[in-house]
Amino acid sequence: MPGDLELRNLRLRDYFSPRQLDRSEDYERFFRIEFVVSQVALVVALALYAWRGARFARESAAGRIGTGMLLGMLGLAVGWLSQLPFRVVEVWWQRRYDILDTGYVDALVDNWLVLGAEFLSICLALLIVMGFAGLFPRNWWLPAAPVFVAIGALLAFTLPYLGDTERLEDSALRANARQLARELDVEGIPVDVEEVSDETNAPNAYAYGLGPSRRIVLWDTLLEYPDDEVLVVVAHEFAHQSRDHIWKSLGWYALFAFPGTYLIARFTRRRGGMAEPAAVPLSLLVVVMLSLAALPFENAISRHMEREADWVALDATEDPEAAQRLFRRFTRDALAQPDPPEWSSALLDSHPTIEERIAMAIAWQDRRRGP
Ligand SMILES: [Zn+2]
Secondary structure, eight states, X not given: OOTTOOOOOOOGGGTSOXXXXXXXHHHHHHHHHXXXXXXXXXXXXXXXXXXXXXXXXXXXXXHHHHHHHHHHHHHHHHHXXXXXXXXXXXXXXXXXXXXXXXXXXXXXXXXXXXXXXXXXXXXXXXXXXXXXXXXXXXXXXXHXXXXXXXXXXXXXXXXXXXXXXXXXXXXXXXXXXXXXXXXXXXXXXXXXXXXXXXXBOOOOEEEEOOGGGXXXXXXXXXXXXXXXXHHHHHHHHHHHHHTTHHHHHHHHHHHHHHHHHHHHHHHTGGGTOTTSGGGHHHHHHHHHHHHHHHHHHHHHHHHHHHHHHHHHHHHHHOOHHHHHHHHHHHHHTTOOOSSOOHHHHXXXXXXXXXXXXXXXXXXXXXXXXXX
C-alpha cells in the first residue's frame, strides 16, 4: 500500500439509495448496542463467579488440576448462560432482515458445537497453566506463553483439513483464479467453496492454513455474483496468503501472549496463584477483561492487513470498477453500514469501512490515470 495514499471523501448518496443507507444503519446500530450490553452481562456474570465460585473448589475430590478444570467448566457454563439471551436476539434480528434463514434450534445447535470447542480449549489451557504453575508458581507464564503460540500455529495448520469445503467447480472461474494466483506468486493454493446458502444470504470468504495446508474459501453465496466481482474476492484472499498474513497474525498473537499470560499470573496471585484451583474463577474474568482490552489493537492490526489485501487485489485484477460494485453489494445484500460511527469502527471492525474500501478503489484508479 503506498504510504502517501489519500482517500477522497465520498458522497454516499452517489453510491447508495437513501433506503439502503437507512436500512444498513438500523441493522448495524442494533448489533453495536447488543455487543456492549452482552459484554457487560458477561463481565458481571464472571465477576460474580470470581467472587463466589472459588468455594466449589473445596468440595471437589478431583485433584488439583481436575478441580481447576471443573471450575473452568462451571465458569464456561456461567458465561454461556449469560450470553444465551443475546444469541437468541441476534438470530431474531438477522431473520428479521433476511440475512439468516435458519431457525432458532439450528442456530443453537451450531452454538453447541462452538461450546464443545470452547470446553476443550479451556480444559487444555488449564492443564498447561496449572501444570506449569505447579512447577513454577510465579513464573509459569514464561514457559506457558510459547506453548500457547505453538498450539495456535498447530491449529492454523490443521484447520483447513477439518473444514467442510469442496473444490471450486466452475472452470472459467478456476482458470481466472489460477491466473491471479500466478500473478500473486501463490500458485498451487486451492480455491474451495463452503456451502452456507441454506443458512444465510450474506457473502463471505477467507484465507487460512500454513505452508501445504494453505487455501482460500469462498462461501457459495458469493458465487451468485458476476465473475469479475468474485475474482476481486479471490485476489483479496490470495493477497492474504501472498503477504503471509496468517504468519503475521501468529506473530502478533505471540506478542500479546507474553504480557497477557504475565498479567493473568499477576492478577491471580491474590487467590494463591494459578497453581490453586481457587484462582480459576478469577482467571476467567481476567482473560475476558484482557481480551476486551486487546480488541481495539487486534482490530487495528486486522484492518491494516485488510487494507493491504484490498490494495494488492486492485493491483492484481486492475479492475477497480468490479471492486466498487462488489463493495456496494456488501451494503446492499449484507447490510454493512458504509459509514459506521468512528468509535465503533475503531473498536469493533476487523475490516475498513465500505466507504473507505470504495474510496481506495477510486484512489487506485486516480493513480493509474496519473496527474
Ligand atoms: Zn480479508
